[in-house]
Amino acid sequence: MNPEFIKTICPYCGTGCGLIIKVENGVAVATYPDREHPVSRGSLCIKGWSAHEFINHPDRLTSPLLRKGDTFQEIPWDEAIPMAASKLRETAAKYGGDSIGGLSSAKCTNEENYLFQKLIRMAFKTNNVDHCARLCHAPTTVAMVQALGSGAMTNSISDLAGAGCIFAIGSNTAESHPIIMGEIYKAADKGATIIAVDPRETAVTRNAKIHLRINPGTDIPLLCGMMRHIIDEGLHNEDFIRERMEGFENLNEFLQLWPVKRAAEECGIDEEIIRNVAEIYAKAKESAIIYCMGITQHACGTANVLTICDLAMLCGHVGTEHSGIYPLRGQNNVQGACDMGALPNVYPGYQSVSDSAIQDKFQNAWGSTLSDKPGLTVTEIIGLAGKNIRAAYIMAENPALSDPDTNHVLESLKAFDFLIVQDIFLTETAKFAHLIFPSSCFAEKSGTYTNTERRFQLLRKAADPPGNAKEDFEILCLLGKALDLDFSYKNSSEVMDEIASLAPAYGGICFDRLERKGLQWPCPDSEHPGTQYLHKDRFTRGKGLFVIPEHTPPKELPDESYPYYLGTGRMFSHYHTGTMTRRSSFLNREVEEAYAEINPEDAAHLNVKDGEKIKITTRRGSIITTARITKRVSKGYIFAPFHFTEARANMLTNPVLDPGSKIPEFKVCAADVRKESQDG
Amino acid sequence: MMLEKTKDIARQILEEKKAGGVFGLMKNEWNIIQPHLFEDPAELANLVLEPKWLLAKLAMRILRSSPENYKLAVICRGCDERALIELIKRNQIEKENLLTVGIACSQEQAAICLCERPYPEKLDAGEKVSGVDPFQDERVQKFLTGNDKERMERWADMLKRCIKCYGCRNACPICICDPCKLEDDVWVQRGVVPTETVTFHLIRAFHLSDTCVACGACQEACPVNIPLLYLQLSMRKTLREKYGYEAGIDPETRSPVLSSVFEKPDTDREYPAWINSLGEKDES
Ligand code: SF4
Ligand code: SF4
Ligand code: SF4
Ligand code: SF4
Numbered sequence: 001m002n003p004e005f006i007k008t009i010c011p012y013c014g015t016g017c018g019l020i021i022k023v024e025n026g027v028a029v030a031t032y033p034d035r036e037h038p039v040s041r042g043s044l045c046i047k048g049w050s051a052h053e054f055i056n057h058p059d060r061l062t063s064p065l066l067r068k069g070d071t072f073q074e075i076p077w078d079e080a081i082p083m084a085a086s087k088l089r090e091t092a093a094k095y096g097g098d099s100i101g102g103l104s105s106a107k108c109t110n111e112e113n114y115l116f117q118k119l120i121r122m123a124f125k126t127n128n129v130d131h132c133a134r135l136c137h138a139p140t141t142v143a144m145v146q147a148l149g150s151g152a153m154t155n156s157i158s159d160l161a162g163a164g165c166i167f168a169i170g171s172n173t174a175e176s177h178p179i180i181m182g183e184i185y186k187a188a189d190k191g192a193t194i195i196a197v198d199p200r201e202t203a204v205t206r207n208a209k210i211h212l213r214i215n216p217g218t219d220i221p222l223l224c225g226m227m228r229h230i231i232d233e234g235l236h237n238e239d240f241i242r243e244r245m246e247g248f249e250n251l252n253e254f255l256q257l258w259p260v261k262r263a264a265e266e267c268g269i270d271e272e273i274i275r276n277v278a279e280i281y282a283k284a285k286e287s288a289i290i291y292c293m294g295i296t297q298h299a300c301g302t303a304n305v306l307t308i309c310d311l312a313m314l315c316g317h318v319g320t321e322h323s324g325i326y327p328l329r330g331q332n333n334v335q336g337a338c339d340m341g342a343l344p345n346v347y348p349g350y351q352s353v354s355d356s357a358i359q360d361k362f363q364n365a366w367g368s369t370l371s372d373k374p375g376l377t378v379t380e381i382i383g384l385a386g387k388n389i390r391a392a393y394i395m396a397e398n399p400a401l402s403d404p405d406t407n408h409v410l411e412s413l414k415a416f417d418f419l420i421v422q423d424i425f426l427t428e429t430a431k432f433a434h435l436i437f438p439s440s441c442f443a444e445k446s447g448t449y450t451n452t453e454r455r456f457q458l459l460r461k462a463a464d465p466p467g468n469a470k471e472d473f474e475i476l477c478l479l480g481k482a483l484d485l486d487f488s489y490k491n492s493s494e495v496m497d498e499i500a501s502l503a504p505a506y507g508g509i510c511f512d513r514l515e516r517k518g519l520q521w522p523c524p525d526s527e528h529p530g531t532q533y534l535h536k537d538r539f540t541r542g543k544g545l546f547v548i549p550e551h552t553p554p555k556e557l558p559d560e561s562y563p564y565y566l567g568t569g570r571m572f573s574h575y576h577t578g579t580m581t582r583r584s585s586f587l588n589r590e591v592e593e594a595y596a597e598i599n600p601e602d603a604a605h606l607n608v609k610d611g612e613k614i615k616i617t618t619r620r621g622s623i624i625t626t627a628r629i630t631k632r633v634s635k636g637y638i639f640a641p642f643h644f645t646e647a648r649a650n651m652l653t654n655p656v657l658d659p660g661s662k663i664p665e666f667k668v669c670a671a672d673v674r675k676e677s678q679d680g
Numbered sequence: 681m682m683l684e685k686t687k688d689i690a691r692q693i694l695e696e697k698k699a700g701g702v703f704g705l706m707k708n709e710w711n712i713i714q715p716h717l718f719e720d721p722a723e724l725a726n727l728v729l730e731p732k733w734l735l736a737k738l739a740m741r742i743l744r745s746s747p748e749n750y751k752l753a754v755i756c757r758g759c760d761e762r763a764l765i766e767l768i769k770r771n772q773i774e775k776e777n778l779l780t781v782g783i784a785c786s787q788e789q790a791a792i793c794l795c796e797r798p799y800p801e802k803l804d805a806g807e808k809v810s811g812v813d814p815f816q817d818e819r820v821q822k823f824l825t826g827n828d829k830e831r832m833e834r835w836a837d838m839l840k841r842c843i844k845c846y847g848c849r850n851a852c853p854i855c856i857c858d859p860c861k862l863e864d865d866v867w868v869q870r871g872v873v874p875t876e877t878v879t880f881h882l883i884r885a886f887h888l889s890d891t892c893v894a895c896g897a898c899q900e901a902c903p904v905n906i907p908l909l910y911l912q913l914s915m916r917k918t919l920r921e922k923y924g925y926e927a928g929i930d931p932e933t934r935s936p937v938l939s940s941v942f943e944k945p946d947t948d949r950e951y952p953a954w955i956n957s958l959g960e961k962d963e964s
Contacts, residue, residue: 002701003745005715006714007714022738024745032715032738033847033851033901034714036712036713042900042901043845043847043900043901045843045845045903046843046844046846049845049846049850174841174843178843178903181903181904185841185904203843207840514710572843590870591871
């Protein structure tokens with residue numbers, strides 16, 4: 001008896017909604033919304049309401065596992081930890097520290113991410129540490145740092161409700177960040193114009209005032225056409241540009257290349273509509289831009305984000321309460337994992353590993369020599385498996401489903417001399433491990449997550465991990481100690497204090513201050529109230545910079561052999577690699593099997609009926625999946641969610657990388673589709 | 681004042697063992713407010729009454745997973761009391777196992793909720809304030825006036841925002857059917873958003889037509905701000921005007937919808953066989 005109610009944070013998306021977990025006899029049995037939460041205010045999406053469902057699933061890992069041939073054998077922690085330490089040490093001794101790679105996790109807490117990168121950097125003197133932000137918002141970080149000086153979402157979620165125009169491009173907010181969609185509607189109810197740009201029809205485009213169904217990969221032409229028209233009409237914010245910007249002349253000159261007519265041709269939208277949306281965006285008192293994977297997951301991802309920054313700054317729509325640029329973060333703690341330096345080129349707080357003053361600071365603080373050479377990214381660590389990278393430690397990431405060109409990833413995962421995977425389930429990636437550490441989920445740990453609006457929030461422990469599984473924090477401390485590091489932290493609060501002492505932007509953050517509302521960084525000292533929106537009177541980099549975007553069309557376009565566009569993405573009831581949602585009965589009942597969306601005309605042409613099997617093939621591989629016939633996709637375009645292990649959309653995706661940020665082009669590749677004969 | 685009085689009553693209940701626990705809101709050492717089952721009088725120092733937080737459904741779950749004779753006291757606003765009464769009527773809670781500590785709402789709260797009765801019938805702490813007539817509210821009028829076509833358009837526009845979170849169902853203190861019709865493929869297609877407007881939203885609204893206590897929990901849980909309470913208001917009004925019935929006021933009066941189905945009908949009307957979702961067992 002005696003149910004307890006524990007307030008914590010949703011483990012799914014970067015919105016960071018507040019949950020109340022109901023615990024009966026030590027078991028998490030239900031989830032309720034937190035009426036007091038500053039973002040979600042008593043609401044949740046279907047995933048939040050179901051967040052407890054996977055926790056007690058019988059598939060949870062409960063003991064360290066050691067590979068024996070094709071099977072795994074349970075071993076005790078006091079064997080597992082020393083074994084991991086000695087294997088990693090041996091590898092580093094034989095091939096050098098740069099032969100070790102670490103993948104940290106956007107699902108884990110800030111403190112765990114901090115310890116993870118510290119462990120890899122200190123123990124092996126390498127910066128080969130990265131995480132799945134590479135696959136979602138790496139272009140954001142690169143581009144926004146270049147243009148504004150900070151890669152973070154500029155404003156707060158609740159600021160959206162006051163915007164006069166919301167321009168949502170490449171974001172299916174209603175399915176991927178549902179609670180943020182509520183703020184968009186609040187703005188709409190107050191009279192804001194909602195403009196949605198997406199090649200697909202989504203709940204966002206259906207509820208927008210204007211939907212621009214552009215050709216895939218033509219975001220830059222659209223945005224350039226808009227900017228050109230804004231300047232031609234004199235709608236740009238001259239005062240703002242004069243006082244706060246540099247590079248306007250270059251931009252203006254570059255935009256000569258983009259008359260609206262050319263833009264219209266490239267993106268397949270009427271000139272008149274482009275002019276109209278440009279005017280609405282520019283003229284509104286405050287306009288906000290929301291974007292997501294539809295912008296970043298392209299080989300020109302960085303250029304896409306730069307163009308968005310250019311548009312916002314051209315109109316002076318940055319640095320006020322209800323304007324701004326909103327890159328919506330995917331994972332619950334992807335913001336935090338970046339902030340904590342789980343990136344190959346920066347320490348916590350985006351402090352460059354190549355800056356010698358910074359290097360000194362961390363060497364002194366940690367009492368260790370450190371490498372000043374930027375490390376390798378996720379895709380490189382996996383791609384170089386068995387070559388430059390001989391051993392890897394993967395904490396709660398699932399590249400076997402999440403990374404492009406799965407067949408190649410699977411080959412790579414086999415090629416490590418030693419692979420350690422730490423996770424709560426035997427994921428597709430864990431199956432390749434030599435050693436598995438069973439860890440804990442969000443409800444079984446304390447620590448902090450940082451949501452998409454830079455808000456540090458306290459996660460509170462509701463239940464114990466199952467069996468012999470341990471908190472990631474404890475595993476990291478044990479492994480650290482076994483590697484002779486001074487990892488004698490008593491709790492995650494102590495780790496947070498260390499983070500605050502080393503990263504000025506989080507200097508004022510400590511557990512005692514987070515209480516019920518959390519704190520938004522920058523929060524430099526213990527008196528600072530946190531920051532609702534950035535770049536108020538001055539950009540983080542001083543002046544804002546207009547950068548000329550280079551428009552590169554998608555690297556692989558439909559041709560005779562592969563006549564369809566293929567894009568991947570998410571849907572409302574599943575999350576990423578499905579590890580958690582497919583083990584949640586209420587979520588799984590919505591969609592139990594893999595599917596791909598296809599336009600009725602294409603389906604008729606292929607003689608495929610709704611619910612029949614189709615085979616999608618690209619130059620990388622093929623999958624067999626179920627056709628869902630819908631006008632949500634235009635003719636010639638196939639959409640495949642990537643949550644499903646039985647038909648992995650990433651078997652198909654193109655691993656070409658954006659040169660600036662090394663994000664793969666998940667959103668566009670060329671595919672062929674055939675009806676799959678039922679009998680074989 | 682009201683808080684101190686409530687604490688006193690709660691303390692008495694625990695000390696005199698009139699109930700095994702008092703269910704209310706607690707502010708913990710982190711200043712976090714959340715529902716809490718107080719079983720130790722010493723904890724009552726942390727009892728708080730704000731914000732509005734419907735507890736009836738949680739209380740029902742506690743009672744249902746407790747030993748048979750476990751008694752629970754619930755700190756109730758008006759809507760919570762009314763919801764508990766409906767749950768008693770629907771045989772979800774044993775009347776004998778429930779105590780209520782009734783508290784009054786403020787005038788501001790009543791205005792926010794558009795509440796006609798911002799107090800419980802059994803008021804133990806606080807002063808009654810007068811209710812609000814929701815039909816005088818502009819926002820309500822916007823959705824409930826105009827011709828059919830206009831109203832339909834306005835609602836369709838709102839309902840197509842639905843992201844199918846099931847929050848309205850989950851949050852409603854009286855939405856408790858198992859299995860739920862919204863999880864039946866016949867009515868609600870799986871795997872797509874938004875849901876079919878008519879089946880999803882109108883099934884939910886009609887299933888609660890005569891039990892809805894106008895607490896507003898559905899609307900407050902809706903992430904996309906659909907004014908779900910307004911859908912219920914006109915049905916409540918009809919029941920009151922045509923049958924003199926209001927849900928949640930006293931445990932004895934049965935809903936006219938129930939009595940006209942189960943008690944001898946006053947006409948020779950025949951009811952189609954599928955009207956059995958109210959819990960009548962099929963004899964065959
Ligand atoms: S919107 Fe995101 S954070 Fe909020 S409940 Fe849904 S998945 Fe969780
Ligand atoms: S609905 Fe009425 S009784 Fe309930 S909280 Fe609001 S004002 Fe109080
Ligand atoms: S107002 Fe909504 S939540 Fe409250 S009883 Fe009525 S239908 Fe249920
Ligand atoms: S709460 Fe709102 S969004 Fe959620 S299912 Fe109900 S109507 Fe739809």
